[in-house]
Amino acid sequence: KNQVEQSPQSLIILEGKNCTLQCNYTVSPFSNLRWYKQDTGRGPVSLTIMTFSENTKSNGRYTATLDADTKQSSLHITASQLSDSASYICVVSRYGGSQGNLIFGKGTKLSVKP
Amino acid sequence: DTEVTQTPKHLVMGMTNKKSLKCEQHMGHRAMYWYKQKAKKPPELMFVYSYEKLSINESVPSRFSPECPNSSLLNLHLHALQPEDSALYLCASSQEAPGELFFGEGSRLTVL
Numbered sequence: 001k002n003q004v005e006q007s008p009q010s011l012i013i014l015e016g017k018n019c020t021l022q023c024n025y026t027v028s029p030f031s032n033l034r035w036y037k038q039d040t041g042r043g044p045v046s047l048t049i050m051t052f053s054e055n056t057k058s059n060g061r062y063t064a065t066l067d068a069d070t071k072q073s074s075l076h077i078t079a080s081q082l083s084d085s086a087s088y089i090c091v092v093s094r095y096g097g098s099q100g101n102l103i104f105g106k107g108t109k110l111s112v113k114p
Numbered sequence: 115d116t117e118v119t120q121t122p123k124h125l126v127m128g129m130t131n132k133k134s135l136k137c138e139q140h141m142g143h144r145a146m147y148w149y150k151q152k153a154k155k156p157p158e159l160m161f162v163y164s165y166e167k168l169s170i171n172e173s174v175p176s177r178f179s180p181e182c183p184n185s186s187l188l189n190l191h192l193h194a195l196q197p198e199d200s201a202l203y204l205c206a207s208s209q210e211a212p213g214e215l216f217f218g219e220g221s222r223l224t225v226l
Contacts, residue, residue, distance in 0.1 A: 034214070043118075043204050043217035044157070089156060093212060101212070104156035 002027045004092050004105035012111045017080055021108045023073040023090035031095035035064050035075050038087045038107070047075070047088075080112045117141050118218035120205050126224045129195060135221045137188040137205030145211035146188040148180060149204040151220070157204055163188060164211040195225045 004025045013019050025033070032051045036044035048057045048064040050073070057064050061078045077084055087107040094101035118139045127133050137146065145164045149157035162170035163182040177199075179191040188205055202222050206215040 031212075036217075041202065041220070041222065043120075043206075043220045044215075045217070046214060049214050102159070102215075106156055 002092075002094065002101075002103050004090055004103045006088075006090050006105040006108050008108060009106070010109040010111070012113060013080055015080060015082055015112055015114050019077050019080060019110065021075045021077075021088050021090075021110070023075070023105055025071050025073070025090070025092045025103070025105075027071075027092040027094055027103050029095040030068060030071075031093040033064075033066055033073050034091045034093070035062070035073075036089045036091060038089060040086070044089060077110075082112050082114060085110060085112045118205055118207055118216050120203075120218035120221050122221060123219065124222045124224075126226065127192065127195065128226050129197075131195075132191070132193045134192065135190040135203055135205075135223070137190075137218055138186055139207040139216070140186060141207065141209075141216065142185075143207035143209050143213075143216070144185060145208045145213060146182065147206040147208075147215070148178075148188070148190050149206060149217075151202045151204055161190075162211055169211065192223075195223075197225050199223065200225045 007022045034049045035047040038044040047062050050066045063076045066073045087109050089107040090105040092103045121136045148160040151157040159172050160174045161180045166182045177194045181189040202220045204220045205218040
């Protein structure tokens with residue numbers, strides 16, 4: 001069964017600290033993996049998109065890693081800011097599929113406290 | 115700021131009303147999508163348009179009727195909705211289908 005599991009479900013950290021969010025998937029055949037940031041009540045914003053051959057991709061203070069062998073990805077946030085408070089969604093695309101083959105994780109809700 | 119624009123941002127309607135949600139993008143993308151998102155859940159795909167033709171309908175009830183007048187515009191016509199249809203409706207676009215999605219800010223729909 002094609003699934004995307006994210007952990008933790010929620011996370012509270014202090015401003016300035018680092019954190020890592022996890023995404024495990026069983027989607028096959030794999031095409032790419034995306035991380036989105038979604039503020040409450042707003043549309044998701046793309047942070048990174050990685051294909052099979054990419055291990056690491058950075059976008060400012062966000063660094064995503066991908067291990068296609070173990071089917072795991074992580075999103076590392078460095079020096080967190082209050083504005084990082086949001087839900088982070090991992091989305092995996094099946095190769096050769098239509099857009100209907102995007103599998104969404106349930107997200108990790110991150111709260112950054114002052 | 116998103117390059118996919120959705121209107122209205124908020125909509126309250128009764129179960130007998132007819133209303134429409136609108137979405138516009140000027141990135142030259144040829145694929146556009148409607149997603150529905152309930153609170154604390156991931157977005158669920160409703161419809162996909164590719165080159166202005168409906169390519170995916172995820173068994174959505176007929177009270178939701180999509181329309182793609184041209185490659186830049188996507189509408190979602192709403193009629194005889196139920197309270198459980200209250201949700202955030204997200205429009206997205208991509209260069210082709212499948213592709214990297216660019217989401218709009220969403221339209222928050224409340225059905226009374």
